[in-house]
Amino acid sequence: MNPDALAAHVAAILAALMQEGRLPSVDLPEVRMERPKNRDHGDYATNVALTLAKPAGLPPRDIATMLVEGLNAVPGVASAEIAGPGFVNIRLDSAAQGELARTVVAAGTDWGHGTSLAGRTVNVEFISANPTGPLHLGHTRWAAVGDAIARVLAAAGATVATEFYINDRGVQMDKFGASVMAAANGRPVPEDGYHGGYILDLAAAIVMARPDITSLPEDQQLIAFREAAYALQLKQQQQVLALFRTHFDVWFSERSLHESGAVERGMAKLREQGHVVEQEGAIWLRTTDFGDDKDRVLVKADGEYTYFASDTAYYVDKRARGFDLNIYLLGADHHGYVNRLRAVAACAGDDMDENVEVLIGQLVKITRGGEEVKLSKRAGTIVTLDDLVEEVGVDAARYTLARYPADSPLTLDLEEMTRATNDNPVFYVQYAHARIASVLRNADELGIDWQGAEFAPALLDHERENNLLGMIGEFPRIVASAAELREPHRVARYLEDLATAYHRFYDVCRVLPRSDEQLAPIHIARLWLCASARQTIANGLDLLGVSAPERM
């Protein structure tokens, strides 16, 4: 029996009580089945009697009494009792609980996946950097968290596309080109240009590939350098993200919006809806109609489109491509965009609460042994994604970034991220996986065919087995809540608790027969439990884009 099935029983009992007239017929609140922190409160607990008390006009304990009566008749429920103001604490038979291991092994890599977001088509846009330099820490947080959000949404049944918006248009591209050109010609980089050491590398690479470039006239040379540097820098970003296992389904160029006519189409769409006005020679979108604090310019008085015009066109384009939910993951310095992006959706005739969602990621600070690390060898200003991966590795970087909610500022220490002990949660979780894999390997070598043997779930009645099973049973709900709340850190925190539950089990419950022992049903049952724990950890790590090693 899993918690959802138990919750369904509770709902059915309450519905029956209403049918019989013992409870007034009111809207049934969502039945929440919690795993109590304090195990004295049972395997599961529900507060539904408390939430039902007010609408039903009955004391919570009276409702709980009727619920307990019904629950005690449910097969698999060992006991149900009232506690405190009206909580109902439930204990399951060990057999009912142990059956879960079979469910998990049968589900395999699908275990934990659900349908709570089935039918939703979601676009997750993140990082979306200028192709004018290496990706830095601000991008890195979203590279880990954004990718994990996309994976978790997909696990909840949504159809998900990840997208990187390349800001390849506008004056910063010219500044970038001018900087590289200056470096290639041995001149100082312009004051308002890009000054990182990588500019020199780009200049050298471009001149190497195309020695005649510096003899072009200035205006042509600027364009040639700009385009060549753009191509190289974008490729570098793509390579480091691939190395980081952050996959984008679409790399969307801002320029392409202008080249394809999408900007005109977007403008037309907004005009249709009646929120485009002309004032003082410029064309504006009246975003203040929908809660923005000022209107935004689409076309400047000189006839040039603004960046904001691209944004609106991009949104309209995404909608036209069939995404009913567009999630934007932005850095803290972009929080001013939240209202404006929501207003764009509303101006396009959409529902700003349904069709668009903007998440803000706060800053990440890096320390090494307590000292803040600011300088990057290459960029000259800030720590880059390359630097981080090089120093701590992909698994540690991804996991560490993904285990904190993105909306609070974060300080990470490089030394702690690389320590290979339980100081470091990523190793702790991975170690649990490797440890189980080792036990299963040993079982195999001993010729134990646990999958073919009779599995007696009722034997898993040790407190630590019960606890481990309970933790495993939580996984689908953890995934669903991580997706619903866009908070994949919940998966990481869960995995740490699950790993602890496994280690505690392993510490006390011998899985394989010792050399002087015969193979017994308890060994088989524990192997099923091990296999289900291993599957759950592997599936959870996969949602975070972290590897689940067989050996460590």
Place this chain on the structure above:
RNA sequence: GCGCCCGUAGCUCAAUGGAUAGAGCAACCGGUUUCUACCCGGUCGGUUGGGGGUUCGAGUCCCUCCGGGCGCACCA
């Protein structure tokens, strides 16, 4: 000035309005005759920034004050 985010143990952080606010680190004390000790058990540690409110119940919601971060372009 206006707006957004944040404030929880010495440090880094959890906690979807639920029961006694939890982990890891740091400090101290223990544990393995055989499966991975990268493990397990224990001790120490809190006025959840202050104050008020909402309710059966508030770290969580509302108001206010204090402190920190960020943003307020016909730039991109």
